[in-house]
Amino acid sequence: MKKILVFLLSVLTFSAQAAESAEGGEFSPGQMITHHIGDDYVWEFAHGVVLPLPVILYGENGLEIFSSSNFYDEHGKPRPYKGYVMDHGHIYYANEEGEPRIERGENGEAKPVGPLDFSITKNVASMFLSVILLFAVFLTIAGRYKKTRGRAPYGVQSFFEPIIIFIRDEIGKTNIGPKYERYMPYLLTIFFFIWFNNLLGLMPGGANLTGNIAVTLVLAVLTLLITLFSGNKAYWGHIFATPGVPGWLAPIMIPVELLGILTKPFALMVRLFANITAGHIVILSLFSLIFIFKSVAIAPVSVAFAIFMNFLELFVALLQAYIFTLLSAMYFGGAVEEHDGHGDHGHGDAPHAVEAHH
């Protein structure tokens, strides 16, 4: 089963990406890669197999919902629709010529303007797919636990149970301490959300969801909010009156500590985003080599490297989910820890050894 999956993953990824890269006259690897790791209003599984996604706009004319296929005429040429025009992956107000409307900002910079865009883009659709998967898998497992109460797990349940126990024991209990139970739903959810989406991103035609800064931003902000709201007296005391630091250093220490609160989730955000995006870029670059050299001879080399990268990415998908969860747990642990004046203070010094690999 796993072998077939890996095979499909490798082969289909190549074909889909190779096919798409070949379109157009002049091949531009930069454009192709940017297009692949970016968001889109359609879901292109392979060249010609395109699923148009709904566009939801809130602008001058109020709420508008229509299919993104309206932006293309029957020959596949772009066209404006209902006063909106799509240009370089963004939707702007259209002017009379069917071009994006340009307005000058306060600093005199010319900028195209557009409505508030809540479209179900490729990333959003991919996220919905992952959510369906998450529900399907974990509600099934939960049902199994209810049905075979107190008995040995089987099937998908026995695959996920060790992972759940690992997250509970090695991430939750170890880093948060006795209050770990409160944080388990969040930790489990982010772990499986990130992992599933990482893997979906590796699927042929998959979206680069966890390599999108908006997604990692939301996850990091949630971690930050939970950390701040669960911070106890010791946590805030450590920030505003760091033990062992003379009082006159407070004007320096307090801003540094406050900055530290923000840098931790910022690092979380950038780490996941950069790791996943980088993986996609490397694989796409390897394929681009074939078209840059315009030679079939280079293909085996590219493919070999890409296969290697794909396996690496499968590992990174798991590793990044683990690191994100682990660091979140450490921040929570730091916030709820009863300080005795020693140790790591939950500032996440320990996992740097792990991060160094990436």
Added chain:
Amino acid sequence: MELVTPALGLLFWQVVTFLVVLFLLSKFAWKPIMGALREREESIDSALSMAEKAKLEMQSLKADNERLLNEARAERDRILKDATDAANHLVESARAKANEEGSRMIEQARLSIENEKKAALTEVKNLAATLSIDIAEKLIKRELQDEQAQRALVQSYLQDARLS
């Protein structure tokens, strides 16, 4: 720059979707799963400790049995010994009693024989005395019929007795 600018739409959908997922999974997946895991761990734990307890109980039961058996053996030995002793004692005392009785009977017999003997002797003596008296009476009766001779005899006695 495009790459690191979060898009509003995705931000919105991500927040909404993730919170919904978090809520629904917490309620319908993680809670029952964690509960079931904890329950199972507890049941395994209790089963193990119960097995341990049962083992200890078994051991103590075995020890108890052993002790009881030993006690029973000791009791049996004691009872046997007692019975033997009692039997021996009984035989001994019976024998002693028999001996005593025998000797007592022998003594009694001896005494009665003695008494019988004495009685017989006394009777014989009495009989002899009666006979002697009868004989003497008869003799004397005969002797005293001859008055002359009596006188002569008295005379002779008187003569022998020196009257002083």
